[in-house]
Structures are given as C-alpha cells and as structure tokens.
Amino acid sequence: MSDPTRLDGQVALVTGGAGILGAKFCAGLAARGAAVAVVDLSADTAGAIAAAIDGRVEGFACDVSDANSVRDCVDAVADRFGGIDILLNNAATKTADPRAFFAPFEDYPIATWREVMSVNIDGMFLMAQAAGRVMVAGGRGGSVIQTSSIYGLVGPDARIYEGSDYLGGSINTPAVYSASKAAVIGLTRWLATHWAKDDIRVNALVPGGVGSGQNGVFGDLYAKRVPMGRMATADEIVGPMLFLASPAARYVTGQVLAADGGWTAW
Template sequence: MTQPVFTSDLTGKVALVTGGAGILGRRFCKGLAAAGATVAVVDLYADAADAAARDIGDGAKGFVCDVAEPDSVTSCVAAVEDHFGRIDILLNNAATKTGDLEALFKPFEEYSLSTWREVMSVNIDGMFLMAQAVGRVMLKQGTGGSIVQTSSIYGLVGPDNRIYEGSHYLGGPINTPAVYSASKSAVIGLTRWLATYWGEQNIRVNALVPGGVASGQNEIFASKYSSRVPLGRMAEADEMVGPMLFLASAASSYVTGHVLSADGGWTAW
C-alpha cells in the first residue's frame, strides 16, 4: 500500500453535486472548486444550474436532472462522464420541499400520501438512483471514489416541536414533517449499506448531517432553535463546507459508513 496523503486537495478530481444550485449546494460547489475539483453542478432547473456554474468558473458546468426519474439520472450521469471523462466524487445532496408548502407542513393526521411520495421520490429514491448510476461509473474506472450524502439531524433524532410555536419560514408557519425525518433517516441507512457493499472497491460512502441552517426563518424560530444548541446559534451555510470537504477528500481516506454531525452540538443533548 502506498503511503496515504492526508489532504483535502482535490486537484484533478471531478465532483458531481446534485441540488447544486440550492442553499447548501452552491456553497458545496464553490468549496469543491476552491479545493481544486472540477464541478458538475446538477439541478432540476437548467437556468439555475448554469448560473451556479458560471458563478464558480474554473471549468464548472451545469447539468439538468430530475433525480426522481431514472431516465433523467442515467442521461445526466452519462453527460457528466462524457464531458469530464470521469467522476471521482458524488455529493448526493438534492432534496425537496415540494411545490406546495402548505401541503408539506400539514399535521401528520391530515398528511397526504401523494405529498409523502413526492418528498420520498426525491429525498431517498433520488439518492438511490444517483448513487447507483455514479457507482457504476466509479466501478468502471477502478480507482475508487467518494460519495457524500446529505442527511439531517432529524434523520437522527425527532424534532423538538416546541421550537415551532410562532415560527415561520418564508412567511408561513412551519414544522418538521414526518416524511422529512423518515427520508433523512433512510439516507443514513443507505449510506451505511453502500459503505459495506462498495468498501472493497475503495468507494467510500459517508453521510453529512447538517443542523439548522439560517435560510429565511423568522426571529422567533431562530431564537428558539438557538436555545437548544450548545453553541447557542443556528449554522451559517458556509459552515457545512469544511465537514463536506473532509468526507469528500483523502483527508478521510480511512473513513466510510460514517455519519458526521455538523449541528453545533444539537445531538449531544
């Protein structure tokens, strides 16, 4: 075995990021590019993916994909491989709030199966489809790879519903629906399964678990949430980039099947 180099330098690597034009996705793409990777920005909307890629520069390119649709995933991954010649890193990050926030935040007793299935189709079916398609590419390359899948603290623990009293997001009342917790828990299960399945091929699979990120919640929510965090505040989106780079890079060369919480200590209580 050659002596490993413990570095987050990603020079020469190609990274595919789903949900690449989102709140975290844009930061992840920029962080990967800053570490030397060439980035495929994958998003549901072509204009958003192209804009994010232009913002990054450095050879980044936007690709459109509906991760819930098998044909779309197959076409997208093939296009990325064709354009860049390889895929070394998958940041399996896409998730959905659906197009109907009122339906998303309905009480559990009134929750629609169609909304449940819509969320699951992206948050876990999309993870499966993208990991499957990119995994095939990594196996063909024969040089290993790194897959980082975005979960949530609510994939590990149940929500404290007291923080949602009087809380709003983008002007409307919010909660953490059961479908979100269930889908994010499934991400962790899939991560551990893939880590054991592909370990001998040196394809590492880990989960990043962000805590609450400030992104349009009202002050009541921010205050109540922060009171439950040992560090006493919500996260900034940029604070998720360092943990992601650790998992994506050779800095974590002997880490697989791991669930890394970047939550300000939320799950320590």
C-alpha cells in the same frame, strides 16, 4: 508535505447544486481543485451557479426522481469530465406546495409523502446507482457523500416551532422529512460495505439548522436548543463536506458526521 485536502484532478457531481448548501458545496469543491458538475432541476439555474464559480465548473439539468433523467445526466457528466470521483448526493425537496409539506401529521397527504420520498430517498438511490456504476467501472475509487439531517438521527423538538413562520405560514418538521433522512443513513451504511472493495467510501453528512428564510422567532428558539447557541451558516457545513470528499478521510467510510453545533449531543 502534500495537502491531503486538495482535490486536483478529481471530478465532483453535486445534486441540489443550486440550493443554499449546494451552491456553497460546489464553490468549496472547486476551490480545492476539483472539476464540478452543478446538477439541479433547472438547467438555467444550475448554469448560473456554475458561471459564478471560478474553475472548471458546468451546470447540468436533472430530475433525480426520474431514472432516465439520472442516467442521462450521469452519462453527460462522465463524458464531459472523463469520469466521476466524488458524488455529493445532496438533492432534497419541500415540494412545490409548502402548506401541504408542513401539513399536520394526522392530515398529511399521501401524494405529498410520495413526492418527498421520490426525491429525498428514491433520488439518492438512483443517483448513487448511476454514478456508482461509473465510479466502479473507472477503477480509481472515490467518495460518496449523502446529505442527511439531524432529524434523521433524532426526533424534532416541537417547541422551536411555536410562533415560527416560513414562506407566510407556520412550519414544523414533517414525519416524511425525518423518515427520508433516516433512510439516507441506512442507505449510506449499506453502500459503504458494498463498495469498500472498490475503494469507494460512502459517508453521511448531517447539517444542523441553517437559516433559509425562517423568521426571527424561529432563529431565537432554535439557538436556545443548541449547545453552541446559534444556527449554522452555510459556509460552516462546507469544511466537513470537504474532509469527507478528500484523501484526508481515506480510511473513513460508513460514518455519520454531524455538523450541528452540538444539537444531537443533548
């Protein structure tokens, strides 16, 4: 019996491909046989991630908030690999100024709000539009996976941030992050119905919290809020992503798959 999770002969484009989850996603897709385009803001960073992964993997630069950059990147990937079968719409931003990103709601800068939205949802739209156009024209179907968040489904629990620290300052979950990640789910369901006739499946992946430099206080408080009693490792999000990408999920579209240790079950 053939393995329905294999991706041999398929081409995957991963935005945010140099991030904590993105790099793991790229390696996981390549390990299952896909050719992988590692897409990130920096060509050098994307290229370094690609070089560290065995298989047919190459780096590409793209600013997902810029329509021209997105179009040029998608065209380059399609030309290089002969099409696109899997889009992992994964790019997101905390902006270049963490203190502005984590500012209190009552004082939140509108410029920061717009900067986050330009990547987290405008970038999702632009990349889905450009890659989807290639996938529809190719006529071979495919899978689009869009990374959301538990905070696209539920509100944050402020208690886990008491005494927490990240990059030298206090943290929270900004309203702009929740709003953008909730919008990802709405876009996902719309695209799932729009492209069903083209055999293009569109699903949202919802990771729980993954350690990324927060202090121990945050990790301990977060763990107490999760039924499974801990944060996720980046590797634990790869399997659910591969399921959605692969033929094993060929009748799954418009769905929201949470890999969150049970966070949203409480």
